[in-house]
Amino acid sequence: MPYRTIIEPFRIHTVEPIDFPDAAQRRGALERAGYNLFELHADEVIIDLLTDSGTGAMSTAQWAGMMRGDESYAGSRSFYRFRDTVSAITGLSQVIPTHQGRAAERILFQTAIEPGDVVPNNTHFDTTRANVEFQGAEARDLVTSEAKDHGSSYPFKGNMDTERLRHTIAEVGRDRIPLVMLTVTNNSGGGQPVSLANMREVRTICDEHDIPFFLDACRFAENAWFIKSREEGQADRSPRDIATEMFSLVDGATMSAKKDGMSNIGGFLAMNDARLAEACRNLLILTEGFPTYGGLAGYDLEAVAQGLEEALDPEYLRYRTRSTAYLADKVDRAGIPIIKPPGGHAVYLDAAAMLPHIPRSQFPAQALACALYLEGGVRGVEIGSVMFGKRLEDGTEVPGPNELVRLAVPRRTYTQSHIDYVGEVLIAVAERADELSGLRLTYQAPWLRHFTARFEPAA
Numbered sequence: 001m002p003y004r005t006i007i008e009p010f011r012i013h014t015v016e017p018i019d020f021p022d023a024a025q026r027r028g029a030l031e032r033a034g035y036n037l038f039e040l041h042a043d044e045v046i047i048d049l050l051t052d053s054g055t056g057a058m059s060t061a062q063w064a065g066m067m068r069g070d071e072s073y074a075g076s077r078s079f080y081r082f083r084d085t086v087s088a089i090t091g092l093s094q095v096i097p098t099h100q101g102r103a104a105e106r107i108l109f110q111t112a113i114e115p116g117d118v119v120p121n122n123t124h125f126d127t128t129r130a131n132v133e134f135q136g137a138e139a140r141d142l143v144t145s146e147a148k149d150h151g152s153s154y155p156f157k158g159n160m161d162t163e164r165l166r167h168t169i170a171e172v173g174r175d176r177i178p179l180v181m182l183t184v185t186n187n188s189g190g191g192q193p194v195s196l197a198n199m200r201e202v203r204t205i206c207d208e209h210d211i212p213f214f215l216d217a218c219r220f221a222e223n224a225w226f227i228k229s230r231e232e233g234q235a236d237r238s239p240r241d242i243a244t245e246m247f248s249l250v251d252g253a254t255m256s257a258k259k260d261g262m263s264n265i266g267g268f269l270a271m272n273d274a275r276l277a278e279a280c281r282n283l284l285i286l287t288e289g290f291p292t293y294g295g296l297a298g299y300d301l302e303a304v305a306q307g308l309e310e311a312l313d314p315e316y317l318r319y320r321t322r323s324t325a326y327l328a329d330k331v332d333r334a335g336i337p338i339i340k341p342p343g344g345h346a347v348y349l350d351a352a353a354m355l356p357h358i359p360r361s362q363f364p365a366q367a368l369a370c371a372l373y374l375e376g377g378v379r380g381v382e383i384g385s386v387m388f389g390k391r392l393e394d395g396t397e398v399p400g401p402n403e404l405v406r407l408a409v410p411r412r413t414y415t416q417s418h419i420d421y422v423g424e425v426l427i428a429v430a431e432r433a434d435e436l437s438g439l440r441l442t443y444q445a446p447w448l449r450h451f452t453a454r455f456e457p458a459a
């Protein structure tokens with residue numbers, strides 16, 4: 001089309017009302033929540049950018065598919081439709097449905113990892129890291145050094161530093177590395193993509209040492225789009241063709257279908273190794289369900305099968321990445337520091353740069369997320385020292401690698417005016433950034449503390 005505006009490639013079919021809590025209600029809700037936005041009730045939020053996981057709108061074809069969901073306990077038709085779609089896109093022969101991504105991670109890691117092992121990844125997502133550590137292994141992040149410069153426009157900041165991968169293999173020995181993973185896109189590192197060239201290099205290194213290579217494939221379609229639009233020689237390929245090449249380079253994948261499966265729930269574990277798959281299936285039966293449903297309803301399997309196809313539609317991906325970039329451009333023009341270039345699913349605000357007066361031990365990113373909520377009922381998520389820091393026995397805080405607030409855009413859910421509103425809220429908070437103060441942690445759980453931690457304003 002000759003026009004500049006990229007329009008939503010859909011029109012709205014069903015609407016869901018938004019609540020408008022006023023400033024006093026938001027203040028009360030935040031205090032009750034212990035300054036943890038995970039504790040808010042949905043009706044206390046105006047625009048919910050907490051996550052793009054399971055929060056998107058399904059299509060007419062997905063809802064129609066749900067009506068033909070086959071709820072047979074064993075051998076459901078919907079399972080075979082799901083399996084065939086996953087195999088057609090990924091080329092992986094063994095497809096194990098799970099209720100979401102972390103279930104696939106837990107089953108894979110419990111089966112493949114021993115205590116003392118080391119799992120390299122570009123950057124582990126929080127549940128992935130926790131599931132590796134829960135097996136007594138080390139989750140080692142080896143993202144490229146380009147990722148550390150938030151302002152640079154390097155196109156593939158999700159790449160793995162392959163030199164550091166070689167060093168890690170030399171240091172710990174092949175026998176203690178049960179698998180290498182790459183997260184596409186690299187969620188905890190700003191939603192940044194991984195190039196095909198980098199995946200090929202990691203494949204070569206894994207082959208040299210006979211180490212299995214897995215993708216954390218949650219946002220594989222967005223990654224494929226970034227390859228198409230940024231990697232040399234890829235512009236004329238379809239996202240589907242690129243995605244299939246991405247999967248052809250790995251031995252297996254874990255997937256949360258709540259992201260690029262365009263569904264409200266679901267996931268899978270897929271691989272080529274039939275022996276490993278058999279061990280995983282046995283564990284699946286113990287904790288998730290029979291291998292033809294894996295903890296999902298037949299209708300969920302239908303929604304995911306259809307959603308995986310829709311996620312690869314070029315018109316959808318063009319709109320998806322453009323609408324995230326639209327928010328990023330707005331914020332950037334207002335001088336608010338963000339990770340550049342913007343990721344596919346989210347804009348990441350750099351709270352350390354925005355609030356230099358708040359010490360890391362007082363959680364600047366958490367403070368910023370709370371301020372956005374108080375200002376305009378916008379809920380983002382902290383990806384900083386609450387999520388990735390640690391409290392030592394003596395009470396000192398070891399900060400995480402970054403202090404980010406992620407504004408994740410649910411798929412096909414908000415319109416341009418919602419996003420314009422978010423931009424205004426952000427600008428209002430940025431204008432009085434020097435008045436914001438930090439938080440003191442008063443409670444934390446033994447792992448994944450960010451979900452349930454409680455805080456008080458630091459005096």
Ligand code: F0G
Pocket residue numbers: 050051052053100101102103125127128183187216218255256257258267
């Ligand atoms: N891997 C990545 C890269 C993820 O982003 C997530 C979830 C998971 C694994 C786990 O999948 O939630 O289905 O169990 N990310 C969500 C988020 C929760 O907000 O980014 P899950």
